[in-house]
Amino acid sequence: KGVRRYGFKFVVFDNLHFLARDISHQTQEVGMISKTFKLLAEELQIPIMLIAQPRKVDDNQVMGMNDLKDSSSIGADADMVIVLYRKKTKNNDGTAETSFDPTTLVRVDASRFKSGGETLLYYDGARAVFKELTA
16 A cells, blocks of 8 residues: 555565464464565565564674574575674673674675675664764
8 A cells, every 4th residue: 555655665574573473384484474575575566675583693693694584485585685783792891792883794695686795884873873984
């Protein structure tokens, strides 16, 4: 409705895994939902950004497309997979991890029509915005 009525040109849906309610068949359900979003984007002829949850990875390991939770079909259905990564930081005494470094790795881990790549952005948490990192 939003595309036809209001002319939406881009849609973001956060959180793919929220839609998968059947715990016993979650992998199959996530795959079906991913394919449904792909078909919807093609039908409406607009890009849809679908935010997916990662599975647990080792501390400070940069995740990739294969680390998306519950289904490899997410990467297969997507025209592009973009991963955002911020390193966890420790308290001043070096004990518990309490926050994230503002430097953010943005990696195009898979792309159907263009080459991938990566860049670094600065996350300004107080304003909730990303800024280009300058040398």
